[in-house]
Amino acid sequence: MDADRINEKLSILADAAKYDVSCASSGSKRKNENKGLGNASNGICHSYTEDGRCVSLLKILLTNHCIFDCAYCVSRKSNDIQRAAFTVQEVVDLTINFYRRNYIEGLFLSSGIFKDADFTMERLVRVAKKLRTEYNFHGYIHLKSIPGASDELMNEAGLYADRLSVNLEMPTEAGLKLLAPDKNQQDMIKPMGYLKNAIIQRTEEKKLFKKAPIFAPAGQSTQVIIGATPENDSQILQSANYFYKKFNLKRVYYSGYVPVLADKRLPALNTDVPMVRENRLYQADWLMRFYGFNVNEIVDNVYPHLDLDIDPKLAWAIRNMHEFPLDINKADLKMILRVPGIGMQSAQKIVSARKYGKLGWEQLKKIGVSLNRAKYFITCNSKMFERRDLTGNNIKQFILASSQSKYLKAVQTQLHLF
Incomplete structure (x- = not known):
């Protein structure tokens, strides 16, 4: 491969991937057998394991070409930016070469939409399949599921990826219609439902048959952008609570909107979402998932916003x-x-x-x-x-x-x- 061209693509597509925060690897139990490459481990993507070890993954887009024109996205089709696309083999080679140099322990792969959902999803799946079957790679793989992709492709993705995620993008359907009118929230919900049922079915099969293939062992997650639309914290957490219960999600990630594009539908370019708001949402999310709090105890119509001065547990007390x-x-x-x-x-x-x-x-x-x-x-x-x-x-x-x-x-x- 042309090293200069690959480096140029890497620079463009790694930078474009930085806006997606849903890439922790907790929960995977994939084991390295038969002297393969890598081990999936907790905390990938510059996170820290319980013993303090910092681990990382290669986080890139397959392409930043996209048929959609979402107001909040730097890769939207009307934005005048430098475009690039990796081939399937280029992503595979990068992953293996980076792993062998001890730079990474896994791969987080997302993509803009090339022609349609299936065309793009098929290429994401081919990357994971090549790594697993041709290179015996047992490191962590997180694939971004493409809304609208077929059940057959979602099934194949689950066989090779540790975690799959479909970004909801906006906390509410109304917010999505405002900023991404070409997208349909039902297209995002459909693969979530398929993955939930498939994970449950394969887990039961694994209990009965030891040699049954594992399926998305780290489950599924999603990401919502906060601050691009006017939803309050109550609406955001109510939405997260619904998807946790309805689709058995492992995580909901909250990403503060980064103002990179001027658009009358968006906040002004000098309007940053306070980092502390993200932090409070994560703390509230933690209370919901692990501390037995009902979402209505944390936020409601009387207190629709989290207190930015103190954490939500203290605020409740x-x-x-x-x-x-x-x-x-x-x-x-x-x-x-x-x-x-x-x-x-x-x-x-x-x-x-x-x-x-x-x-x-x-x-x-x-x-x-x-x-x-x-x-x-x-x-x-x-x-x-x-x-x-x-x-x-x-x-x-x-x-x-x-x-x-x-x-x-x-x-x-x-x-x-x-």
Whole structure:
């Protein structure tokens, strides 16, 4: 291959892929057997594993040519940009060469739409199939499913990819119609439904037959763009909750709109979505998936927006002071998980440790509880902190002041180092 031309394509198509954030690899269990290449592992795409190891993947588009003219997309057909397209073999060669140089541990492959959905999806599948069958590659592969592609192609994709994802793009159908009138949300939902059923069916087959082929072992995910349309946080999280329940998604990714194109339907070019809004949506999403919170407890018609100053668990606790203080030595795990400053592991340790004796502030601190938050909402086997006359607003101000003080001390420490 022409190295200069390949490098030029790589520069164009890797840059175009940076707007897609839905590329974590958690959940895959593909095993390397028969001395193949690579192993799928958690945290691919410049994330960190539990042991602190940073791993990465090759993240590119097959092409940035596209038949659609979505207002928010830098690759839209009316945008005057440099276009490029890889061949199937070029993507395969890049993946293998980068892996052998220890640059990557997997591949995240998306694409603009060439001619139609099936034409594009067929090429994405061929990349994954070549890597698996011809090069014995067992690293992580995440394919972006193309809305409107046939069930046959979706089935084949699931046999070779660890994770598949269909981007919803806008949180609501109305937002999609406004900014991408050529697209239909039902075309995005259809492959989600197929994948959900296929994953369930293949999982059951695997229980009965050990040699049954694995199918998308890391499940499916999606991405929504926030800030390009006026949906509030309640609408965004209600939509995410629906797709989690309806299609068994592993993850919903929230991507703040990056203003790169001038369009009267879009926010002004100097209007950035605050990074903290993305962060709060992820925190709320985490509460929904792992901490037993109902979406309506986090956001509703009265509180349609997440508080940007404090995390959503603390915001819920402050709005529900009647639930507190909680006796940490008697409360059940479900309620302990709702205490600000107590995470999943700490909550489980509390339930285990209190079997051997009542817990006080010192024991809670050793367990890992963040007492600067939790102390306002719990009682324990100690009278060291008893301030129960505080309002929710008082608590919020105390915690914000404490966080600001810690930040200033950290900055001062850094300055002294120089």
